[in-house]
Structure formats: C-alpha cells, structure tokens
Amino acid sequence: MSFSFICRKNILHSLILLFTGLFFSGCIASPPVRVQEPVFTAPAESAAPEKTARPEDYWPSSVCLDCHDRIFRQHSESMHAKSFENPVFQAQYFNEVLPRSMKTEGLSEEARGCIACHAPVAYMKTKGYIFSRRQVDSAMSGVTCDFCHTIRGYKGPRPGNANYISVPGTQKLGPFKSETNWHHAYSELQTKSEFCAICHERVNRNGLEIMSTFTEWRNSIYAAKGIQCQDCHMNVRGFLTAGKPVYESGKAARMRLGYAPYRKRLYTHRFPGAHSRTQVEGALTLDMGTEVQAARPGSEITVTVYVDNSKTGHRMPSGSAELRLLYLDIYAGYGDRRIPLPAVTKTTSMYDVSGKGRFDGSILGDGFPPGRRIYRAVCIDKNGRQTLSSYDAVSIAFDNRLNAAEVRKETYRFRIPGDAKGILSLSARLYYLSYPAPFAARLGLPAAEPVEIASVTKDIAIDE
Ligand code: HEC
Ligand code: HEC
Ligand code: HEC
Ligand code: HEC
Ligand code: HEC
Numbered sequence: 077m078s079f080s081f082i083c084r085k086n087i088l089h090s091l092i093l094l095f096t097g098l099f100f101s102g103c104i105a106s107p108p109v110r111v112q113e114p115v116f117t118a119p120a121e122s123a124a125p126e127k128t129a130r131p132e133d134y135w136p137s138s139v140c141l142d143c144h145d146r147i148f149r150q151h152s153e154s155m156h157a158k159s160f161e162n163p164v165f166q167a168q169y170f171n172e173v174l175p176r177s178m179k180t181e182g183l184s185e186e187a188r189g190c191i192a193c194h195a196p197v198a199y200m201k202t203k204g205y206i207f208s209r210r211q212v213d214s215a216m217s218g219v220t221c222d223f224c225h226t227i228r229g230y231k232g233p234r235p236g237n238a239n240y241i242s243v244p245g246t247q248k249l250g251p252f253k254s255e256t257n258w259h260h261a262y263s264e265l266q267t268k269s270e271f272c273a274i275c276h277e278r279v280n281r282n283g284l285e286i287m288s289t290f291t292e293w294r295n296s297i298y299a300a301k302g303i304q305c306q307d308c309h310m311n312v313r314g315f316l317t318a319g320k321p322v323y324e325s326g327k328a329a330r331m332r333l334g335y336a337p338y339r340k341r342l343y344t345h346r347f348p349g350a351h352s353r354t355q356v357e358g359a360l361t362l363d364m365g366t367e368v369q370a371a372r373p374g375s376e377i378t379v380t381v382y383v384d385n386s387k388t389g390h391r392m393p394s395g396s397a398e399l400r401l402l403y404l405d406i407y408a409g410y411g412d413r414r415i416p417l418p419a420v421t422k423t424t425s426m427y428d429v430s431g432k433g434r435f436d437g438s439i440l441g442d443g444f445p446p447g448r449r450i451y452r453a454v455c456i457d458k459n460g461r462q463t464l465s466s467y468d469a470v471s472i473a474f475d476n477r478l479n480a481a482e483v484r485k486e487t488y489r490f491r492i493p494g495d496a497k498g499i500l501s502l503s504a505r506l507y508y509l510s511y512p513a514p515f516a517a518r519l520g521l522p523a524a525e526p527v528e529i530a531s532v533t534k535d536i537a538i539d540e
Contacts, residue, residue, distance in 0.1 A: 236277035296480030
C-alpha cells in the first residue's frame with residue numbers, strides 16, 4: 077500500500093469522524109447512544125466474524141493518531157504494535173512452524189493460530205493462511221488499535237485461543253459510559269481480564285495449556301480483589317503502587333475541532349512486560365536477611381534472600397513460559413576474595429533449580445553458569461525431551477515459577493573463612509532472560525541479553 081494512499085484513507089476516515097462528531101456535539105438534545113451490551117458468550121451464529129466482518133474495513137492505527145496521539149505513541153512502543161514484525165516471532169513462524177506444517181498433521185491449524193493472535197487483522201482476511209510476509213499489510217500488521225476496540229465478545233464458554241468476535245465498523249468499544257457521543261460505545265468486556273485472556277490464554281494442538289496467564293491470574297488474590305489485567309498493565313507504572321493502580325488523567329482525544337472532556341482516569345497503552353523492562357523496574361524486588369549483625373571468622377552464617385513477586389498478578393515468568401527464565405545470582409566475599417557457596421541441594425534428576433540437571437546443558441547452553449537458582453517451566457515433547465517450541469509440548473515436566481503475589485524464600489548457609497577480615501559483602505541479583513542461547517542459535521537470532529530486574533546488597537563487619 078503506498079504512502080499517499082494511506083494518507084488519503086486517513087483523511088477520509090478523519091472527515092467521517094469529524095462530521096459524525098460535529099453532528100452529535102451540535103445537537104442540544106443528543107440522540108440516544110446505543111450502549112453496547114457486553115457480550116461474554118457467543119451470540120447467534122450470524123455474528124460470527126467470518127460472516128459479517130469485512131477485514132478491509134479495519135482502520136490502520138495511523139488513523140487514530142490524528143486525535144489519540146498520546147495513546148498512539150504509547151501503543152507504538154508496545155509489543156502489541158510489533159507482534160507480527162517481532163523478529164523472534166517471524167523466525168519461529170516462517171522458519172519452523174510454516175515449513176513443518178506442510179508435512180505434519182495438526183500443525184497447520186496451529187500455524188493459523190499463530191496468525192490469529194500475532195496478526196489478527198490479516199487473520200480475518202486470510203483465515204490465517206499466511207505464507208509470506210507480503211500478505212500482511214504493514215499498516216495493520218500487529219494487534220492494532222482498531223482490532224482491540226472492535227472485539228465484541230468471544231465464541232464459546234471461555235476466552236482463549238483467539239476466539240474473539242471482532243466486527244469492524246465506526247463504533248469503537250471502550251470504557252466510557254456514554255458521556256459524549258463520539259464514535260464510541262461502552263463495553264464492559266474491554267475493562268475485564270477476560271478480554272486479555274482471548275489472546276493470553278492458549279491450549280496447543282496436544283491439549284496442553286501452554287499459555288495460562290489468565291488462569292494464573294484467576295487463581296490469585298488479585299482476581300479475588302477484582303484487580304484486572306488492565307489495572308496493572310494499563311496504569312502509569314505497569315504495576316501497583318502500595319497495592320493500588322495509579323492512572324493517567326487528561327483528555328482521551330486531542331481535538332482540533334470539537335470537544336473532548338477531561339477524564340480522571342485514562343489507560344496507558346504501553347503494556348509493559350518482558351520487553352519493556354525499564355518501565356517495570358521495581359516490579360519484582362529482592363530483600364535480604366542474615367541471622368547475625370556481625371560475623372566471626374570460621375563461623376557459619378545463614379543468609380536469606382526474599383524474591384518478592386507480590387506486585388505481579390500471575391506467575392512469573394508467565395506468557396511464553398517454555399522460553400522464559402528468571403534467575404537469582406548470589407555473591408558473598410570480602411576484599412577481593414569470593415566465598416564459594418554450597419550448591420543447591422534440592423534437585424530432580426532431569427532438571428533442577430540450579431540448571432545442572434541431566435538435560436539442562438543442551439537447553440541452557442554452555443554460557444549459563446550452574447549454581448544459580450532458576451525459576452522456570454520445563455515443557456517436554458512426546459519423546460520426553462525438553463522443547464522450546466510451544467506447539468510440540470505435551471506436558472510440563474518441571475515448574476518452580478514464582479506464584480502470583482508470592483514471596484519466595486531462598487536460604488544459603490556457608491562458613492566464613494578463618495582468615496577473613498574487613499567487611500563481608502553480600503549481594504543478590506535477579507535476572508530475566510527472554511530465551512536461552514540455544515533457542516536463539518537454532519533460529520539464527522541474536523542471543524537475548526539477560527536483564528537485571530532487582531538487586532540487594534548487605535555489608536557486615538567481620539569481627540577481629
Ligand atoms: C491490546 C488491546 C488494545 C490496543 C492494541 C489498543 N487499546 Fe485502547 N484500550 C484497550 C482497553 C482494554 C482499554 C480500556 C481499559 C479499561 O477500561 O480497563 C482501552 C482504552 C482506550 C481509550 C479510552 C481512553 C483512555 O485513554 O483510557 C481510548 C480512546 C483508546 N483505548 C484508544 C486506542 C487507540 C487510539 C489505540 C491505538 C493507538 C489503542 N487504543 C490500542 C485496549 C487496547
Ligand atoms: C492465543 C494467542 C496466541 C497464539 C495462538 C500464539 N501466540 Fe505467540 N504469543 C502470544 C502472546 C500473548 C505472547 C506474549 C506473551 C509473552 O510475553 O510471552 C506471545 C509470544 C510469542 C513469542 C515470544 C516473542 C518474544 O519476543 O520473546 C513467540 C516466539 C511466539 N509467541 C510465537 C508463536 C508461534 C510460532 C505461534 C504459533 C505456533 C504462536 N506464537 C501462537 C499469543 C499467542
Ligand atoms: C477525529 C478524531 C478521532 C479519531 C480520528 C479517532 N477518535 Fe477515538 N475518540 C475521539 C473522541 C473525541 C473520543 C471521546 C473522548 C471522550 O469521551 O473522552 C474518542 C473516544 C474513543 C474511544 C473510547 C470509547 C469508549 O466508549 O470508551 C475509543 C476506544 C476510541 N476513541 C478508539 C479510536 C480508535 C481505535 C481510532 C482509530 C481507528 C480512533 N478512536 C480515531 C476522537 C477520535
Ligand atoms: C488480539 C490479541 C491480544 C489481545 C486482545 C491482548 N493481547 Fe497482549 N499481546 C498479544 C500478543 C500477540 C503479544 C505478543 C507480542 C510479541 O511479543 O510478539 C502481546 C503482548 C503483551 C504484553 C507484553 C509482553 C512482553 O513480553 O513484553 C503484555 C504485557 C500484554 N500483551 C498484556 C495484555 C493485556 C493486559 C491485555 C488486555 C487488556 C492484552 N494484552 C490483550 C495479543 C493480545
Ligand atoms: C497485580 C498486577 C498485575 C496483574 C493483575 C496482571 N499483571 Fe501481568 N505483569 C505484572 C508485572 C509486575 C509483570 C512483570 C513485568 C516484568 O518485569 O516483566 C507482569 C508481566 C506480564 C507479562 C510478561 C510475562 C513474562 O514472563 O515475560 C505478560 C504477558 C502479562 N503480564 C500479561 C498479563 C495479563 C494477560 C493479565 C491478566 C490476565 C495480567 N498480566 C495481570 C503485573 C500484573
């Protein structure tokens with residue numbers, strides 16, 4: 077699609093909006109607004125997207141830029157805008173899933189599923205049969221503004237596996253209860269976790285719940301308290317501050333002509349997660365305790381590290397749990413000497429918390445020093461081997477991820493060397509790794525950099 081075409085289309089859309097807006101705001105007795113009833117279950121068959129939707133009617137996000145510039149900028153930074161362009165997705169889809177789906181039974185359904193979540197507008201147009209990047213309009217490639225704001229419900233009893241009912245059109249469903257008569261209509265679904273679950277909950281072709289962020293949330297204290305995904309991921313910080321969300325406020329639209337009211341609560345569209353760590357610094361925290369105030373050379377010391385996941389409304393890592401790693405490094409030393417810490421004792425034969433299990437070497441890579449405490453889920457394929465491919469997993473063999481709102485206690489007990497003097501320095505660092513090195517190598521991607529997300533240090537005087 078050429079640039080000038082996009083521009084012309086934008087102007088056209090803006091004009092339509094402007095006229096409807098001016099018409100409505102010009103009326104003294106405003107016409108009745110059709111308040112959209114939230115649809116939580118599938119309506120009659122005729123509302124199914126295949127029958128009513130015309131994918132070409134979806135608007136590119138650049139149209140929304142004209143009036144929702146603040147939201148547009150936030151959205152551009154989000155992984156939603158990049159969910160198809162994301163090189164990690166493209167490598168896995170085009171280099172592995174697609175070629176294999178031609179010859180493996182059941183995998184072609186799975187391949188269409190990839191498109192349903194990662195390029196939903198293209199899915200509506202092609203039913204998910206995407207064989208080349210060129211089939212996907214780059215102006216509408218990710219999870220677009222218009223796609224989210226035209227989801228009316230989901231098919232079946234539970235949200236998940238992209239079972240959305242999306243009907244493109246001039247109405248944009250959102251959180252405002254019809255105080256102005258712009259192109260919008262109130263929809264309860266957009267304010268609830270069920271909305272996110274449509275794409276953040278996934279069962280693969282083997283019947284394994286491979287992505288369960290919504291289920292994890294539903295089992296958490298946050299669901300019980302009524303704190304939705306939106307309350308954390310769409311507030312200013314990306315997590316709760318003193319147990320409460322802090323929202324943006326202002327105008328939802330910046331209008332050249334026409335009026336938009338001041339809103340006390342606006343929703344941020346950056347959607348911080350694993351890919352936008354700078355915004356979620358402080359989301360997970362570490363604390364450290366020791367049994368003694370001063371340490372004697374030759375004596376034993378117990379150090380406790382608390383890994384605090386209390387600001388997260390689901391397990392951590394979550395999402396593509398087969399790939400993600402969270403790990404804890406601890407250091408003890410004095411002067412320039414490091415005190416070797418004893419290895420972790422709790423192990424299972426195949427995978428363990430320190431990455432020294434029988435199968436760990438090939439998955440974690442040589443560069444992954446053993447002795448760390450790793451929080452992860454290990455998915456295995458039908459041959460019992462750990463797999464980093466969501467679509468091949470048949471079960472979860474090992475899972476010690478942090479639970480929602482959990483504070484995990486890690487204890488280290490070691491002896492202070494007899495000749496130690498000065499200050500005993502202790503530190504703990506928590507890192508997040510999007511995927512291990514062998515996964516990157518397999519797909520020809522650059523290695524993911526581990527990111528430090530929390531740290532804590534403590535100095536203790538060593539008795540003379
Ligand atoms: C992943 C889905 C998703 C995408 C993509 C998305 N939104 Fe939203 N948006 C929401 C949800 C959900 C809410 C309401 C949150 C609530 O009420 O809890 C919302 C709220 C809004 C609102 C109400 C005002 C406000 O700021 O809270 C506007 C306007 C809006 N979105 C416009 C946009 C525009 C424009 C884009 C693209 C630049 C966009 N949205 C992209 C899900 C999305
Ligand atoms: C039900 C919706 C859904 C389906 C189906 C789906 N995904 Fe995803 N995918 C997501 C979501 C949501 C995330 C982001 C969660 C996270 O942080 O891991 C994601 C993340 C990923 C990532 C991680 C990207 C990164 O930068 O680390 C890859 C790779 C990926 N998906 C590939 C695929 C492939 C290949 C398929 C098809 C076999 C697929 N997905 C099917 C929703 C889906
Ligand atoms: C010509 C200006 C204009 C354009 C272009 C525009 N909007 Fe809006 N939009 C508005 C105004 C004005 C409001 C009302 C704001 C309010 O009530 O606070 C609004 C409200 C919304 C709401 C809130 C709905 C509700 O009931 O909660 C959503 C969602 C929304 N717009 C989405 C979009 C999307 C998606 C696009 C692009 C496809 C878009 N808008 C393009 C002017 C515009
Ligand atoms: C139409 C499908 C869809 C809907 C609806 C949706 N998402 Fe997503 N979301 C995705 C996909 C696909 C990705 C993965 C992008 C990638 O990494 O390639 C994603 C990524 C994210 C990420 C970033 C994860 C990371 O690793 O950085 C967060 C956070 C997120 N979504 C939260 C939400 C929340 C909260 C909602 C509900 C308000 C929501 N999403 C609704 C499809 C969706
Ligand atoms: C109580 C607040 C809270 C709630 C509720 C919440 N989240 Fe999160 N979420 C977080 C925090 C904090 C993180 C960690 C950010 C980081 O450092 O990666 C996170 C991370 C994520 C990630 C990235 C996970 C990973 O391992 O990379 C995704 C995807 C996500 N959330 C989606 C959702 C969805 C979908 C819901 C609703 C079902 C939801 N979240 C509910 C706070 C919350």
